[in-house]
Amino acid sequence: MPLLTPALHNELEAADHRFAHASPSEILAWTFERFDGDVAFACSFEDVALLHMIQQVAPGTEVIFLDTGGHFAETIEFVDRLEAAWRLRVTRTAPGVDAVSWPCGTERCCALRKVEPLSRALAGRSAWVTSVKRSDAATRATMKVVHWDEKFKLTKVNPLAAWSDEDVAYYLRSHDLPEHPLWARGYASIGCAPVTIKPVVEGDRRSGRWAGVAKEECGLHES
Numbered sequence: 424m425p426l427l428t429p430a431l432h433n434e435l436e437a438a439d440h441r442f443a444h445a446s447p448s449e450i451l452a453w454t455f456e457r458f459d460g461d462v463a464f465a466c467s468f469e470d471v472a473l474l475h476m477i478q479q480v481a482p483g484t485e486v487i488f489l490d491t492g493g494h495f496a497e498t499i500e501f502v503d504r505l506e507a508a509w510r511l512r513v514t515r516t517a518p519g520v521d522a523v524s525w526p527c528g529t530e531r532c533c534a535l536r537k538v539e540p541l542s543r544a545l546a547g548r549s550a551w552v553t554s555v556k557r558s559d560a561a562t563r564a565t566m567k568v569v570h571w572d573e574k575f576k577l578t579k580v581n582p583l584a585a586w587s588d589e590d591v592a593y594y595l596r597s598h599d600l601p602e603h604p605l606w607a608r609g610y611a612s613i614g615c616a617p618v619t620i621k622p623v624v625e626g627d628r629r630s631g632r633w634a635g636v637a638k639e640e641c642g643l644h645e646s
C-alpha cells in the first residue's frame with residue numbers, strides 16, 4: 424500500500440500548485456508518467472470527456488465502473504457500448520453481500536455499494552483519477568487538482584477540477600463524442616435510478632440527484 428511520506432506530501436502540494444491552470448491533458452501526462460502507469464480511472468459514464476482524454480494519453484488504463492445494482496438500464500447499455508467501441512479495460516465492481524440489508528437511500532447503502540467496492544478496486548494502486556469538478560457542488564468547491572486521498576490511501580488526481588459543465592459540453596461536441604442516452608430525455612446528472620430525477624432547479628445540474636434523500640455526496644470524494 425502506498426504511504427504518504429513527507430516527501431510525497433510536498434511533491435503533491437507542488438504539483439497541485441503547478442497544475443492550477445494546466446489543461447487536463449497536461450495533468451494526465453504528468454500523472455501517468457509520475458506513477459508509471461499504476462493509475463486507475465473511476466468513471467461513472469455520466470459523460471465521457473475525461474475517458475476520451477485518458478484514451479489518448481494512456482490507452483488500456485483500467486476503468487473502474489461502480490455497479491451499485493441500481494443503475495438505469497441505459498447507463499449499463501452505455502458502458503457496454505463504449506467498452507466494445509473503444510476497447511476499454513473496464514472493471515465492474517459489485518456490492519458486497521451485506522448491501523442486501525441496506526436498500527437505496529439508507530445510511531449504509533453508498534458505503535456498501537460504492538465506497539467499499541472502490542476501496543477494494545483501488546487497493547495497491549499508486550493513484551486514481553476522477554472526473555469531479557469544483558463547479559459540481561458546494562461540497563466540491565475547494566477540491567484540489569492533486570492531493571493525497573486519506574480515505575483510500577493513494578494519490579488522487581482531478582484533471583477537470585477547474586472545468587465547468589460548459590467546458591465538458593464543448594469538449595464532447597468538438598470531439599463528436601457520444602452522450603449518455605438519458606441526456607436526450609432531460610436528465611443532467613445521472614446516478615442510481617431510484618434516487619435520480621430530472622433537475623428540479625433550473626441551472627442546477629445536480630438538483631435531480633438523491634431526490635427525496637438528505638444527502639449530496641456518496642462518500643467517494645470527501646477527502
Ligand code: SF4
Nearest residue numbers: 527528532533536615
Ligand atoms: S445513490 Fe442510492 S442506490 Fe446508489 S449507492 Fe447511494 S444510496 Fe445506494
